[in-house]
Amino acid sequence: MNSTIARCLAKAPIGVRGIHGAAKKAVPAPRGDIQDPSAFLTKIGRNSASLADKFKSWEHLFTATPAEMKADMSLSVKQRRWILNWTEKYRQGVEPYVIPTKPVKKKSK
Numbered sequence: 001m002n003s004t005i006a007r008c009l010a011k012a013p014i015g016v017r018g019i020h021g022a023a024k025k026a027v028p029a030p031r032g033d034i035q036d037p038s039a040f041l042t043k044i045g046r047n048s049a050s051l052a053d054k055f056k057s058w059e060h061l062f063t064a065t066p067a068e069m070k071a072d073m074s075l076s077v078k079q080r081r082w083i084l085n086w087t088e089k090y091r092q093g094v095e096p097y098v099i100p101t102k103p104v105k106k107k108s109k
Contacts, residue, residue, distance in 0.1 A: 027062040028091050037061040044086045045098035051079065062087050 034040050038052035040061065054073040055061045066084065069075045075083070086096055 025062070025088075026091065027059050030058060032095070034096065040086075040090070040096065041083070043096040043098070044082065046082055046101070048079070048083060051075065051083075062091070 030036070034043060037055040037058060037060075038049065041048040041052050041055075051073075054075070055064065061083075064073070066080050069080045069083070090096060
């Protein structure tokens, strides 16, 4: 086999899973009245402010992985998804706002 081809094959990923999540996401700078994790979590609502002590810093809020949030911080699936969705929106420039939830209707007999 040609040495050039062998070098290219050695550097190529094994499969799609090999490159999944490989790119590091940028940590956005705090903007406006949101300067720390506590302010961010308060702004997104759904009782996220109570989780502020679990994040060490602004960078930790935006770099924490779902696995870390589950194992080390003991966050539920709903909490992880909510925070991860809002951190991604914040990276894209969307200012956090509270999205109200619909109250659960009680079943009538």
